[in-house]
Structure formats: structure tokens, C-alpha cells
Amino acid sequence: MDKKKLNPLARFRGFIQAGATLLTNIHLPNFAKGTLYQGSGKYVCVPGLNCYSCPGAAGACPVGAFQAVVGSSKFRFSYYITGILILFGVLLGRFICGFLCPFGWFQELLHKIPSPKLSTKKLKPLRYLKYAVLLVMVVLLPLLAVNELGMGDPFFCKYLCPQGVLEGAIPLSLTNAGIRAALGKLFTWKACILLAVIVGSVVFYRPFCKWLCPLGAFYALLNKVSLFQMRVDTHKCVSCGACAKACKMDVDITKTPNHAECIRCGMCMKACPTDAIQYKFGLGDKSNTETTKE
Amino acid sequence: MKFNRVTALSLSLVLAFSLAACGQGASSASSASSASSSASSAAAETKTEEQLLAEENEILSANDALWEKVFSSMDKNVTETTLSTNYGDFLLSAVEKAKDQFSDEEYKTLTADAEKIRDIENQIAALAPAEDSASGAAAQGTAFPQFEGSDLEGNPVDNSLFAGNAFTVVNFWFNGCKPCVEELDDLNALNEKVKAQGGEVIGINTETLDGNQQGIETAKKLLAATGASYRNIYFASGSDAGKFALNIMAFPTTYVFDRDGNVVGQPLLGGIDKEENLAALQKNIDAALAKDNAK
Numbered sequence: 310m311d312k313k314k315l316n317p318l319a320r321f322r323g324f325i326q327a328g329a330t331l332l333t334n335i336h337l338p339n340f341a342k343g344t345l346y347q348g349s350g351k352y353v354c355v356p357g358l359n360c361y362s363c364p365g366a367a368g369a370c371p372v373g374a375f376q377a378v379v380g381s382s383k384f385r386f387s388y389y390i391t392g393i394l395i396l397f398g399v400l401l402g403r404f405i406c407g408f409l410c411p412f413g414w415f416q417e418l419l420h421k422i423p424s425p426k427l428s429t430k431k432l433k434p435l436r437y438l439k440y441a442v443l444l445v446m447v448v449l450l451p452l453l454a455v456n457e458l459g460m461g462d463p464f465f466c467k468y469l470c471p472q473g474v475l476e477g478a479i480p481l482s483l484t485n486a487g488i489r490a491a492l493g494k495l496f497t498w499k500a501c502i503l504l505a506v507i508v509g510s511v512v513f514y515r516p517f518c519k520w521l522c523p524l525g526a527f528y529a530l531l532n533k534v535s536l537f538q539m540r541v542d543t544h545k546c547v548s549c550g551a552c553a554k555a556c557k558m559d560v561d562i563t564k565t566p567n568h569a570e571c572i573r574c575g576m577c578m579k580a581c582p583t584d585a586i587q588y589k590f591g592l593g594d595k596s597n598t599e600t601t602k603e
Numbered sequence: 604m605k606f607n608r609v610t611a612l613s614l615s616l617v618l619a620f621s622l623a624a625c626g627q628g629a630s631s632a633s634s635a636s637s638a639s640s641s642a643s644s645a646a647a648e649t650k651t652e653e654q655l656l657a658e659e660n661e662i663l664s665a666n667d668a669l670w671e672k673v674f675s676s677m678d679k680n681v682t683e684t685t686l687s688t689n690y691g692d693f694l695l696s697a698v699e700k701a702k703d704q705f706s707d708e709e710y711k712t713l714t715a716d717a718e719k720i721r722d723i724e725n726q727i728a729a730l731a732p733a734e735d736s737a738s739g740a741a742a743q744g745t746a747f748p749q750f751e752g753s754d755l756e757g758n759p760v761d762n763s764l765f766a767g768n769a770f771t772v773v774n775f776w777f778n779g780c781k782p783c784v785e786e787l788d789d790l791n792a793l794n795e796k797v798k799a800q801g802g803e804v805i806g807i808n809t810e811t812l813d814g815n816q817q818g819i820e821t822a823k824k825l826l827a828a829t830g831a832s833y834r835n836i837y838f839a840s841g842s843d844a845g846k847f848a849l850n851i852m853a854f855p856t857t858y859v860f861d862r863d864g865n866v867v868g869q870p871l872l873g874g875i876d877k878e879e880n881l882a883a884l885q886k887n888i889d890a891a892l893a894k895d896n897a898k
Contacts, residue, residue: 344850344852345852347852362852377779378780381779458829459824459826460779460781486869487856487870487871487872489871490872491873508736
């Protein structure tokens with residue numbers, strides 16, 4: 310199967326993920342110094358879930374930035390960040406999850422640790438949790454749970470995000486005594502979440518992406534309209550079901566090629582014996598790619 | 604299959620890194636839990652101190668029976684002054700007091716031992732300040748940089764402000780920072796309290812640097828809304844003081860400076876509306892006051 314001409318994106322996905330993670334956290338010397346890059350790059354968001362407070366971070370986290378603006382007393386809504394997010398979403402959709410997100414890559418690497426692997430097919434209802442996280446923790450609580458001066462907390466960052474602990478709290482506290490002294494109950498709580506995600510990632514494929522990630526939820530909403538799509542050639546497809554079996558996000562691509570959960574990882578393309586599944590980027594030309602609509 | 608090999612390789616690298624991180628994490632956790640240890644003190648230094656203490660114990664246990672006699676003859680009212688003097692001197696005076704219980708030979712061994720311990724104590728004492736200065740230096744310089752700025756009302760301010768106070772509490776904040784704004788009233792209360800001790804609380808809002816009008820207006824509104832009336836100052840962001848302020852990456856951060864503008868203790872991260880943070884700040888204030896009174 311490896312001899313088959315596979316799309317280079319899917320073929321070198323691991324390298325792309327590693328490269329994206331490196332580029333997202335390019336200020337490597339800061340890890341040793343325990344400082345943050347605070348230049349103008351931080352005015353822009355990176356596409357994936359990557360903590361602003363990671364010593365190496367080249368840009369801001371879109372989810373963190375959104376909450377910071379919504380929670381501030383000056384603005385009610387974060388048009389600038391939402392605009393960037395919609396742009397990312399329309400261009401690439403959940404391709405970002407599959408290829409560019411450092412935390413997605415982290416979970417995938419953990420999943421390679423040999424262990425009994427469990428299917429998440431029966432846990433599909435949990436998928437909707439992430440939309441609740443997006444709506445409640447990222448939008449509503451920072452907007453509405455404010456003090457008398459109109460200032461809110463970034464609830465997702467503060468109470469839930471494991472990436473913040475992994476990239477921010479842990480490396481900073483290792484090198485910065487003041488931060489270490491400030492670690493408290495919140496750190497313990499989120500370290501537990503991180504630990505749960507780590508253990509979960511070994512046995513499940515990308516549990517955080519599937520069930521909790523508000524950024525994944527946002528891109529999922531735009532996955533259907535994004536320019537980056539999957540197409541299944543119905544003439545080539547022999548309905549063998551190998552793609553659905555290969556999909557670790559529990560999507561049947563022949564039925565729903567642009568399902569909200571599809572992260573464009575290309576495992577179905579690898580599994581397809583007839584090369585019927587392809588990436589497609591751009592508008593129009595759906596005539597000969599029209600798939601069975603359920 | 605080449606692909607698989609590469610992923611396996613990268614995975615093993617990540618695992619190795621994560622293991623290394625775990626190891627460091629454990630050691631940092633233990634150092635954080637050891638009560639008042641200034642956290643950044645290098646492991647090597649603490650080790651030597653431990654070694655020196657072990658040497659002392661060896662000396663004492665070598666002539667166990669004799670020392671036992673000395674200890675039993677000691678005055679049990681150990682006061683703070685006896686604790687703060689050199690332990691070797693303390694033992695010497697104890698031996699001196701119990702002199703008549705020992706033969707000349709025994710008296711000589713005991714004084715020799717006590718003198719050895721005095722030397723070791725001096726070495727340990729020499730270690731401690733080195734540690735303090737190292738950790739202070741880690742917290743971006745030990746003194747507040749020279750600056751010329753102004754308060755939010757436009758009155759000029761410069762480094763002489765430190766000389767005018769026994770100690771100066773400097774709180775770094777910015778307008779959009781919720782925990783910062785929520786401690787403004789507590790900082791004001793602190794300012795009122797420390798006035799009597801010759802102290803002052805100063806605020807530095809990073810959004811007001813360079814006299815940014817919008818930032819200053821918002822800051823004034825926030826200060827007024829929280830009833831804070833202590834001085835807030837700003838200076839040029841390009842100056843050394845500006846860099847000092849902009850290098851701070853966690854807000855609020857609160858420093859205590861002595862009369863010479865030197866940092867006292869470790870800067871505090873987090874608002875003093877939390878009791879444990881206020882206690883940590885109070886410790887720095889007490890240290891600064893003690894230092895000033897000693898002059």
C-alpha cells in the first residue's frame with residue numbers, strides 16, 4: 310500500500326506537524342531563559358492551539374486572544390480575532406487540526422505509545438461537549454461573568470486548557486522562581502487535566518480534539534464551507550468500507566466527505582485500494598465529485 | 604515504512620524530553636516545598652551547605668561522651684540572641700562555663716572542636732549572602748534603573764523617590780489586567796498603612812509608559828473607581844527603567860525596594876488581595892525595614 314502514489318501532504322503529515330510546531334514556537338532560546346517573546350508577532354494569532362505564554366511562542370493563541378478581548382472592559386466582541394479565525398477556518402478548516410496544531414500533534418505522538426487502543430465510536434455524543442466549551446467558556450463567561458468594572462476572566466485558559474500548563478506553566482516555572490512561587494491550586498487542577506489528556510491520548514486517538522477543544526469546534530463549524538475539502542470519486546469507489554474503518558475520527562467519508570469531525574489527516578486516502586479519495590482546494594467544480602448525499 | 608521509522612524516532616525524542624522534564628519537575632517541586640528556600644538557589648550550593656553541616660556533626664560525634672556532658676550542663680533558656688550568634692562561639696562559651704567538669708586534656712579537645720565548628724559556621728554564613736544575591740540577580744537586576752519620569756498628574760519623579768522612603772513597594776500593572784485592577788484598593792490600603800513606617804506604594808502601569816494619554820486616562824479611571832490615591836508613575840519605554848517594566852511577563856508583579864533602590868527579596872507575582880500573597884509581600888517589607896533600621 311505504501312507504493313501507491315499518495316498525496317504528499319498526507320504522506321509527510323508527520324513532518325508538517327513537526328515543522329508547524331517548531332515554527333509556532335520558534336523562539337527556542339527563551340525556554341532556557343524562562344522569558345517570553347513579547348514582540349509584534351504576538352499581535353497575530355497562530356492557527357493552532359498554542360499558548361501565548363509558551364516561552365517559544367511566535368504568536369498569540371486564537372482562543373486566548375479571543376477571551377482576552379471579549380473579557381476586557383473596552384470591547385464587547387473581538388472582531389479582529391474572529392476575523393482571523395474565520396479566515397483560517399474558511400481557507401483550511403480542520404486541516405489545521407490535522408496538520409498545524411501543536412497540541413494535536415502532541416496527542417498523536419502519545420497515541421503511538423504501545424498500549425491497548427480503544428475505539429471512540431460509542432462516545433460520539435461527547436463530541437458536542439466542545440461546542441459547549443466554545444460557547445460557554447470562551448464566549449459567554451468571559452463576556453458576562455465580569456466584575457463591577459466590566460472585566461472578565463479568560464475562563465477556558467484559566468480553568469481548562471491543558472496546553473497552557475504544558476507549554477506555559479511547566480517550562481516557565483522550571484526556570485522562573487517567581488512563577489514557581491505563584492503556582493497554586495489552579496495549577497494543580499489543570500495539571501490533573503493535562504495528565505488525564507495525556508493518559509487519554511495513549512488509549513484514545515486525540516481525545517481533547519474530539520471532545521473538548523473550542524478551537525476545533527470553531528473550525529468544525531467552518532469545515533463544510535472551507536476551501537480545503539475532501540472529494541470521493543464515486544466512479545472509482547468500490548464501497549469496500551476500508552476508509553471508514555481506517556478513520557480514527559469516526560467519520561464515514563463516503564457518506565459525509567466534509568464532516569465536522571474530519572481533520573483531513575488522509576488516513577482514509579492511505580487505506581483506499583482504488584485511490585478514490587483526494588484533497589481538493591478551491592471553489593467550484595463539484596460536478597464530477599458529487600458524492601452520495603444522505 | 605520510512606515514514607513510520609521517522610515518526611518512531613521523533614516519538615522517542617519527545618519521550619526522552621518529557622522524561623527529562625519530569626525529572627526536573629520533581630526536583631523543582633521538592634525545592635518549592637522546602638519551606639522558605641529561595642527557590643533559584645543552585646543545587647550545588649545547598650549541597651555544600653549540607654556537607655558542611657555533616658562535617659560539624661562528625662566533629663561533635665567524634666567526642667560524643669564529652670559533648671554530651673557539655674550539653675547537659677547548658678542553660679536551657681535559649682534566647683534569640685544565642686541562636687543568632689555563631690554556633691561555634693555558642694559552644695565555646697558553654698564549654699567555658701562547664702570547664703571545671705573536665706580535665707585539661709578534655710577541655711582542649713572540646714575548645715578545638717568548637718573552634719573548628721566556628722570556622723565551618725563562618726563558611727556557611729559566607730554561602731548564604733552569595734545565594735541571595737544570585738537569586739536577586741536572576742530577578743532582572745538588583746537595583747531599579749536610573750530614570751526620569753512623572754506621575755500621572757504630570758509632576759516630575761526620579762530615582763530620588765527611593766531615598767525619601769524607608770522602603771518603596773512598586774506594583775507593576777496594566778489596564779486590561781483583571782487581577783491587577785482587583786488589588787488596587789488593597790494596595791491603597793497598604794500605602795496608608797506603611798506611611799507611618801516611612802514606606803510608600805508606587806504603581807507603574809505599563810500602558811502609561813511614554814505618557815500614553817489613552818492609557819493614562821483609563822488608568823486614572825480605574826484608580827478612581829477603586830479609590831486608589833497612591834502615586835502612579837511612568838517614564839520612557841525605551842529607557843532602562845522602561846525595559847525593566849516591559850520585561851516583566853506576569854502581572855501583577857510587586858517589588859520591594861530599599862532606600863538605595865535595591866530589590867529586597869523575591870518579587871511577588873499575584874495580587875495582594877489574596878492573603879498568602881500579602882503575607883509574602885509583608886515579609887519583604889519587614890526585611891527592608893529591618894535593613895533600614897540597621898543602618
